[in-house]
Amino acid sequence: MTFRPSRLVAPALALLALSATASSALAAGQCGGDLRQFLAGVKQEAVASGLSAQAADAALANAQIDRKVLSMDRGQGVFKQDFLTFSQRSISGYRMKNGIANIQKYASVFDRAEKEYGVPAAVITAFWALETDFGAVQGDFNTINALVTLAHDCRRPELFRPQLIAAIHMVQNGDLDPASTTGAWAGEIGQVQMLPEDIVKWGRDGDGDGHVKLKTSSPDAILTAAAFIQHLGWQPGQPWLQEVSVPSNIDFSLSGLGRERPVSDWAAMGVTPRNGSLSQNLKAALVLPQGRKGPAFLAYPNFSIYLEWNQSFVYTTSAAYFATRLAGAPVYDKGNPDPGLNDPQMKQLQTKLQALGHDVGKIDGILGGGTRVATQAVQKQLGMPADGWPTQELLNKL
Incomplete structure (x- = not known):
């Protein structure tokens, strides 16, 4: 995967790895101009934060602008696949087989990760698979x-x-080679694609060599991911996502992220698990990625950690579902959801919803949180099942 907005935008997650000072805050606003002068300012800031001038020189001596990075940044593709399409493509037989094999291969490391950080092997492995195919595709920037x-x-x-x-900090630690370390175009490194600040703060030496090498050491990647996920707020021993069956007469306007309620309430409404038992002592949201006729899940509090990792609803739901599969859950019942809207239709719907006073954000053809909420509100007003899944029928009625 590439640039994940939440990993860079959320200040509590990615902008606090080194102690901030007034001077560094001012320096952080500097950009553009002559590259050598810019790099001199970066070196000055790095030294002021406690790093060595030698490390800064080693890191920046041969640095240059990569026009391909700028092209990638300005041309980021939008995520428009629906849940069934993305999950079926990304959770392949290869990834299931290799995920289970890696859990067995690194059993002692995963045991340590769960004992020290409370994060199950299946959760870490799902991210490991989706991010880089277990280290096979880490980026060449x-x-x-x-x-x-x-x-x-x-x-x-x-x-x-x-x-x-933070990358200069890694150079000083001997964990980044300025000449040979490559990764994603947005600076993410290693088998679980971590940003330098996250690595500096949450990096863990899993193989005992005194370094954190997320590119080459699977034990380092596993423990670092566990520490980072714990930091995001993971609750040990609690579920994250569970497939359920939902009666057709339920009030679908109660579904959706942000509408959590006691699981006992969902059970009283007739929601039942497809596997295992419901965690009645927790709260959960009823999630319908493709409406009432598609797969249905209860998203428990730990699901919020997935949204901290990546803001894409389809990616996070797929990653969470993948983790349940690795933990032993059956393949979901894909149901028979109503066809969704294509890109022009989705933009038309967003335009209509916006005209009605709903905040859908950018008219971009993406079924994001704002569009789902607006769709649900309009469906309810029109007397339709308010499941948040936009269809041609809804577009026609508008």
């Missing part, structure tokens, strides 16, 4: 050049300059 490019560019320097300082 020079990490220092990518971060220099994005920090120098004036679109979001406040997000990327701290990542560049």
